[in-house]
Amino acid sequence: MRRVRAEILNSRKLGAFQSITLVAPEIADRARPGQFVSVAMPDDRRFILRRHFSIHQASRRGGWAGTLEFVFDPQGPGAEWLAEAKAHQFLDVIGPLGRAFAYPRAPSNCLLVSEGYGASSIFFLAQELRARGKRVDMVLGASEESHLFKPIEAKRLSQTIVIVTADGSSGEHGSVMDVVPRAAQGAGTEVIYAAGPRPMLRTVAEFCIEQRIPAQVAVEEEMACGTGLCFTCVVPVIRKDGSGYDNLRSCTEGPVFNPARVFWDRWTSEETRAIPTPPEGFPRVVSSWPA
Amino acid sequence: MAGVKQSLSVDLAGIRLASPVLAASGCAGTGRELAGLADLRRLGGLVTRTLTYKPSRGWPGPRVAETASGIVTGVGLQNAGVRAFVAEDLPRLARTGIPVLASVGGASLQGYIRAASILRGERGLAGLEVYLSGPDEENEGLPFYSRIDRMAEVIGAVSRLSMVPVFAKLPALIPDLVPAARGCIRAGAHGLTLIDAVPAMAVDVRRLRPRLGAVVGGLSGPAIRPIAVAAVFRVAQALPQVPVMGVGGIATAEDAVEFLLAGAWAVQVGTALMVNPSAPTEIAQGIAQYLHAKGLASPGDLRERMRLTGERPARGASAS
Numbered sequence: 001m002r003r004v005r006a007e008i009l010n011s012r013k014l015g016a017f018q019s020i021t022l023v024a025p026e027i028a029d030r031a032r033p034g035q036f037v038s039v040a041m042p043d044d045r046r047f048i049l050r051r052h053f054s055i056h057q058a059s060r061r062g063g064w065a066g067t068l069e070f071v072f073d074p075q076g077p078g079a080e081w082l083a084e085a086k087a088h089q090f091l092d093v094i095g096p097l098g099r100a101f102a103y104p105r106a107p108s109n110c111l112l113v114s115e116g117y118g119a120s121s122i123f124f125l126a127q128e129l130r131a132r133g134k135r136v137d138m139v140l141g142a143s144e145e146s147h148l149f150k151p152i153e154a155k156r157l158s159q160t161i162v163i164v165t166a167d168g169s170s171g172e173h174g175s176v177m178d179v180v181p182r183a184a185q186g187a188g189t190e191v192i193y194a195a196g197p198r199p200m201l202r203t204v205a206e207f208c209i210e211q212r213i214p215a216q217v218a219v220e221e222e223m224a225c226g227t228g229l230c231f232t233c234v235v236p237v238i239r240k241d242g243s244g245y246d247n248l249r250s251c252t253e254g255p256v257f258n259p260a261r262v263f264w265d266r267w268t269s270e271e272t273r274a275i276p277t278p279p280e281g282f283p284r285v286v287s288s289w290p291a
Numbered sequence: 292m293a294g295v296k297q298s299l300s301v302d303l304a305g306i307r308l309a310s311p312v313l314a315a316s317g318c319a320g321t322g323r324e325l326a327g328l329a330d331l332r333r334l335g336g337l338v339t340r341t342l343t344y345k346p347s348r349g350w351p352g353p354r355v356a357e358t359a360s361g362i363v364t365g366v367g368l369q370n371a372g373v374r375a376f377v378a379e380d381l382p383r384l385a386r387t388g389i390p391v392l393a394s395v396g397g398a399s400l401q402g403y404i405r406a407a408s409i410l411r412g413e414r415g416l417a418g419l420e421v422y423l424s425g426p427d428e429e430n431e432g433l434p435f436y437s438r439i440d441r442m443a444e445v446i447g448a449v450s451r452l453s454m455v456p457v458f459a460k461l462p463a464l465i466p467d468l469v470p471a472a473r474g475c476i477r478a479g480a481h482g483l484t485l486i487d488a489v490p491a492m493a494v495d496v497r498r499l500r501p502r503l504g505a506v507v508g509g510l511s512g513p514a515i516r517p518i519a520v521a522a523v524f525r526v527a528q529a530l531p532q533v534p535v536m537g538v539g540g541i542a543t544a545e546d547a548v549e550f551l552l553a554g555a556w557a558v559q560v561g562t563a564l565m566v567n568p569s570a571p572t573e574i575a576q577g578i579a580q581y582l583h584a585k586g587l588a589s590p591g592d593l594r595e596r597m598r599l600t601g602e603r604p605a606r607g608a609s610a611s
Contacts, residue, residue: 229565232364
């Protein structure tokens, strides 16, 4: 991983999203699908944390060699500022960060499932899989048409594609999981990759486990540092020997995980409560907690 | 000012720091994370994540909420336990050659004693920092810092066990901060770390719920810096002989100099490290430049330099 001052080559709207392409050969040369970059915010200290974006595209060869593209939802503090950034402006970028998707060794039929922003890393993955002679099929989901990620590009990258929106404004009407079983069967899927919000990943994971399809999922957790220092972006993962679980950092041990080992019941039930369950080793009844 | 031989080194209760800028507890990783981004050898020292006797998984998420000029975090002391630290992380951290201070936590006096016993005599450990903001199960779950006698018990036990200097980490927002500081020193602490994260909460108004899994967490970052400076100042005025490490929202050299002028012997950088991995190095360089510009030889020279009552520049004097 490197930290660089990277020049913005261009910034453009992509439906409801914003796309920024950077000149960052030090990062682009090493980037693999599933990894992310960390971008510093302005120095005025109004909001201080870096923002983290999965890598949508990294070009090592050709006319775009050394460039890196990431896509984001231009909502909220930080993202709004970034969406205003213009070409030739410089950003403080760290990357590539995190564990990438692994590729299957034997020739395989891969189904790539994504929802909303999650599609960002899936396109990069599709290219790399195709370059390795794998068959790529896609399920591309979103809440509505404007949040659908480059559907034309997706068609170009995949053998078959199913588009599905929650409001039916584009493609089929429903959720990603309504169409995954059919898509997997039609494509003779042997491996599933998924990226998107927690509930969607869970349904895909359950399908994969039930059908015994090897899978990898990329999580979208809120990160503070992105480099493994702060332990704020953890995901509960069951140990290999089944003896319990550990909270693993999605920035360093993830963001790509084996869904069969994610402790979904715990992870998806983490609604905050008025009286939270205390960490182990601390008394049950307390008036203050370790921060 | 030619002729002044300048050095950034600091003697902190017998720990020799090459630079007065340390990495604060919970913010510098285990020596692996920053590889390639920052050179740990250029830190004045490093305070580890708070270690407990038994491993802890910490709070469920979300664990961070960004607020104005700061972050509210509730991690819940996730750590692999003090034994795992000694076996895995300490050797790696010790190889950097910088002083490593282990932060020790617990939920009971026994917990602190067990953790400190395992760390006792560990080579590669330069000091201990005692985390006192956690709930005390022998005192209705109130934080250890809520009773001076309780803090003194913990500090006393840890200091008696420890073969290296012990620093008590105190929060800012207790009314009897100076008596608490004095109590810790009397109990055996060699120095103090001021301040800990400030208790804080952020609420998601759209979804009508707390933004943290822990509900209430701790605020850190530039938002708490003035609070921390005041705490350092109050304690340093009362106990000028006691080595104090100032921590809270330091992101630039100027921030660090504020603490040094207020009476800190050294400073710790926490949240800023998550944003800018080379912040400690940049801050140390900035302090050196400041000292040079003021014609001072070492960071310790700043301790007595702040002008207080009676020495204000005359009104209307130009700012040149």
